[in-house]
Amino acid sequence: MKTYKKGILPPGFQASAISCGIKRSGKPDLALFFSAKPALASCVFTTNDILAAPVILSKTHLKNNNRFQAIIANSGNANCFNAKTGLKDARETTRVLARALGLKQESILVASTGIIGKRLPLLKIKRGIPKLIKGLSSPGIDKAARAIMTTDTFAKKFSLKFNAGAKEITVCGIAKGAGMIAPNMATLLGFIFTDAHITQAALNQALKIAVNNSFNCITVDGCMSTNDTVMLLANGAAGNAKIHGGKNLDLFVRALSLACLELAKMIVRDGEGASKFIKISVKYARDQQTARAVALSIANSNLFKTAAYGENPNFGRIASAAGSSGAGIREKDLKIKVSPLKKKEIDVEVALNQGSASAVVYTSDLTPEYIKINAAYN
Amino acid sequence: MKTYKKGILPPGFQASAISCGIKRSGKPDLALFFSAKPALASCVFTTNDILAAPVILSKTHLKNNNRFQAIIANSGNANCFNAKTGLKDARETTRVLARALGLKQESILVASTGIIGKRLPLLKIKRGIPKLIKGLSSPGIDKAARAIMTTDTFAKKFSLKFNAGAKEITVCGIAKGAGMIAPNMATLLGFIFTDAHITQAALNQALKIAVNNSFNCITVDGCMSTNDTVMLLANGAAGNAKIHGGKNLDLFVRALSLACLELAKMIVRDGEGASKFIKISVKYARDQQTARAVALSIANSNLFKTAAYGENPNFGRIASAAGSSGAGIREKDLKIKVSPLKKKEIDVEVALNQGSASAVVYTSDLTPEYIKINAAYN
Numbered sequence: 121m122k123t124y125k126k127g128i129l130p131p132g133f134q135a136s137a138i139s140c141g142i143k144r145s146g147k148p149d150l151a152l153f154f155s156a157k158p159a160l161a162s163c164v165f166t167t168n169d170i171l172a173a174p175v176i177l178s179k180t181h182l183k184n185n186n187r188f189q190a191i192i193a194n195s196g197n198a199n200c201f202n203a204k205t206g207l208k209d210a211r212e213t214t215r216v217l218a219r220a221l222g223l224k225q226e227s228i229l230v231a232s233t234g235i236i237g238k239r240l241p242l243l244k245i246k247r248g249i250p251k252l253i254k255g256l257s258s259p260g261i262d263k264a265a266r267a268i269m270t271t272d273t274f275a276k277k278f279s280l281k282f283n284a285g286a287k288e289i290t291v292c293g294i295a296k297g298a299g300m301i302a303p304n305m306a307t308l309l310g311f312i313f314t315d316a317h318i319t320q321a322a323l324n325q326a327l328k329i330a331v332n333n334s335f336n337c338i339t340v341d342g343c344m345s346t347n348d349t350v351m352l353l354a355n356g357a358a359g360n361a362k363i364h365g366g367k368n369l370d371l372f373v374r375a376l377s378l379a380c381l382e383l384a385k386m387i388v389r390d391g392e393g394a395s396k397f398i399k400i401s402v403k404y405a406r407d408q409q410t411a412r413a414v415a416l417s418i419a420n421s422n423l424f425k426t427a428a429y430g431e432n433p434n435f436g437r438i439a440s441a442a443g444s445s446g447a448g449i450r451e452k453d454l455k456i457k458v459s460p461l462k463k464k465e466i467d468v469e470v471a472l473n474q475g476s477a478s479a480v481v482y483t484s485d486l487t488p489e490y491i492k493i494n495a496a497y498n
Numbered sequence: 499m500k501t502y503k504k505g506i507l508p509p510g511f512q513a514s515a516i517s518c519g520i521k522r523s524g525k526p527d528l529a530l531f532f533s534a535k536p537a538l539a540s541c542v543f544t545t546n547d548i549l550a551a552p553v554i555l556s557k558t559h560l561k562n563n564n565r566f567q568a569i570i571a572n573s574g575n576a577n578c579f580n581a582k583t584g585l586k587d588a589r590e591t592t593r594v595l596a597r598a599l600g601l602k603q604e605s606i607l608v609a610s611t612g613i614i615g616k617r618l619p620l621l622k623i624k625r626g627i628p629k630l631i632k633g634l635s636s637p638g639i640d641k642a643a644r645a646i647m648t649t650d651t652f653a654k655k656f657s658l659k660f661n662a663g664a665k666e667i668t669v670c671g672i673a674k675g676a677g678m679i680a681p682n683m684a685t686l687l688g689f690i691f692t693d694a695h696i697t698q699a700a701l702n703q704a705l706k707i708a709v710n711n712s713f714n715c716i717t718v719d720g721c722m723s724t725n726d727t728v729m730l731l732a733n734g735a736a737g738n739a740k741i742h743g744g745k746n747l748d749l750f751v752r753a754l755s756l757a758c759l760e761l762a763k764m765i766v767r768d769g770e771g772a773s774k775f776i777k778i779s780v781k782y783a784r785d786q787q788t789a790r791a792v793a794l795s796i797a798n799s800n801l802f803k804t805a806a807y808g809e810n811p812n813f814g815r816i817a818s819a820a821g822s823s824g825a826g827i828r829e830k831d832l833k834i835k836v837s838p839l840k841k842k843e844i845d846v847e848v849a850l851n852q853g854s855a856s857a858v859v860y861t862s863d864l865t866p867e868y869i870k871i872n873a874a875y876n
Contacts, residue, residue, distance in 0.1 A: 135814075168818060169828070170818060170829050198814065200818075201829065236818060237812075237814035240685070266636075345819070346814075406760065421500060422872070426872035429873050432873060434615075436578065436579050436614020439578075440546060440578075440723060440724045442547075443548030444654055449547040450547070451581060486800075487869060489863060490800075490876050492866070495807045495810060
């Protein structure tokens with residue numbers, strides 16, 4: 121498997137991005153992803169009760185259709201909690217784009233990220249669509265990765281290539297994160313493109329596993345967003361023997377999991393105000409759910425996160441956070457190991473001595489910068 | 499009912515405090531509460547899996563005994579996560595105190611707050627006990643309220659008097675809070691004294707209700723402590739007709755609830771680094787548990803708390819936090835009202851339109867000062 125810290129779109133995919141004026145800064149804020157031939161899609165969305173309009177609309181399109189050719193994504197406005205206009209505006213976006221591309225509306229997926237509760241500037245988006253389409257290209261993925269950023273400080277891109285039989289399959293992903301990152305999913309957008317030839321069931325299974333082992337193992341501030349979306353398109357252009365199970369599916373799952381994990385780790389590294397990258401491994405738990413609950417309880421503890429920021433080796437806060445997760449931990453069985461806090465990358469190992477299950481969660485520290493960013497954001 | 503923002507110990511109780519050297523600052527760090535005659539006790543403790551030694555020991559004494567005459571409490575050291583020495587040290591403290599007071603060991607309760615995982619400086623405590631006993635007095639409650647402080651910036655005291663038939667009953671409480679304050683109970687110590695004549699069952703019932711409506715309705719940082727303890731002693735000195743139920747128990751519950759709520763609010767007002775006092779009311783919920791879950795989800799959202807600090811009226815963050823609690827909220831039914839954020843006291847009202855239950859939770863904002871305090875604390 122060859123890996124690349126950049127975006128390499130598989131054959132048949134193109135991307136594009138423009139500044140249409142949603143962001144006052146004039147930075148890119150509208151991205152388009154296009155598949156020349158109809159592609160399979162698999163998506164994972166937030167589990168928040170309050171769903172952004174693009175999430176609702178994409179879910180509808182996924183229910184009514186099974187081949188997709190475009191994704192349109194904007195930053196700067198979440199198009200959420202806009203009861204009267206949200207869905208209408210998202211629908212109008214896909215209508216205009218569908219007409220311009222000569223597609224049916226339901227073959228388009230939508231995603232938004234940014235401020236909640238403000239009306240989407242629909243006119244700016246509609247006006248930008250012709251230019252967006254004109255700019256489509258394979259290297260366009262780079263600008264698209266920048267156009268989905270909100271408080272991110274760098275674009276998150278990862279690609280890999282691997283062989284399935286005689287054919288080479290490419291997986292290319294971009295993501296945005298920064299704040300409001302917590303399982304399940306948080307304000308995170310991820311767009312992944314592959315030329316794998318694969319069944320819908322195998323694609324769904326692969327994405328579910330990959331997301332569970334990556335985007336759902338990270339937390340920045342414990343806050344779950346209304347807009348979290350991971351979209352995976354597979355156009356089959358690699359011409360490999362159709363993946364439906366067995367060794368080839370294992371290979372594909374491994375490749376997709378790696379791509380998602382690398383993107384997820386970039387999100388943590390770029391957590392709002394983060395100065396530390398923290399890996400929390402919980403071992404010897406009764407079951408995986410317990411291991412995960414303990415790891416997340418530590419990862420979301422403001423006291424632990426500020427201690428990490430202060431390079432203050434406070435084992436008590438780790439013990440206390442672990443003990444508050446309701447896992448039935450016994451103090452005498454609890455072993456905690458922490459790597460030197462002076463470093464930028466910190467490893468926390470917690471052994472529960474209850475069983476043999478384990479889980480890993482990634483998080484960042486909590487810093488004055490996080491507060492500065494979020495006190496001002498609007 | 500007459501209320502006082504100071505400590506007025508009921509007849510028969512005395513308190514005392516000294517600086518025994520646990521705190522490097524030289525501030526008071528050891529408090530003693532004494533009841534001249536054996537008193538009933540009712541206590542509520544943290545539900546953390548990891549229990550501090552004083553919690554374990556007090557629970558044992560409460561199981562083996564039913565009359566109590568002293569509580570010894572220290573700040574600066576939580577005596578927690580000290581597997582080999584914790585319980586031995588707590589026990590030795592009660593042994594020395596019992597001998598000096600001529601009591602049996604099991605009539606003493608213990609509480610600690612402060613750093614986790616450092617051995618209790620037992621010798622300093624033992625050496626301080628004679629002076630502590632010598633200083634016992636009714637006004638000693640003031641110094642005792644200061645001696646249980648950690649990062650608190652002011653002592654928390656509240657008293658009230660009410661009539662039960664021809665007799666006047668006094669309730670006097672002190673508390674400490676500041677950080678690690680979350681339901682259930684958090685690093686919170688509360689000591690309440692009453693001269694009410696009451697049955698054990700009624701006393702337990704009253705404390706349970708009062709704590710649920712006060713200390714369990716506040717959150718500062720969502721972190722649950724290993725040491726949370728609320729202790730209530732009732733010496734019967736008021737000479738009222740014994741309270742066992744009915745109207746007099748209602749009166750007592752109301753009085754005790756008010757005392758606990760006032761102390762709980764002081765804890766939120768003094769939350770580490772807090773610049774805002776926030777009341778979150780959730781109304782028209784399916785049931786009380788749902789109302790409470792939604793209120794806590796908002797109260798513990800770092801994004802909401804930083805928005806409050808930034809005086810940034812971000813309704814979206816409230817909606818998103820409410821929606822992430824798993825309450826099954828429908829966007830069209832969700833109504834949010836927020837009082838002006840420029841003020842120090844903020845009211846958030848969330849209507850779910852699912853039913854008729856409601857809940858109130860109090861919290862503070864998340865500020866750079868919180869991080870400063872907790873990055874350095876050790």
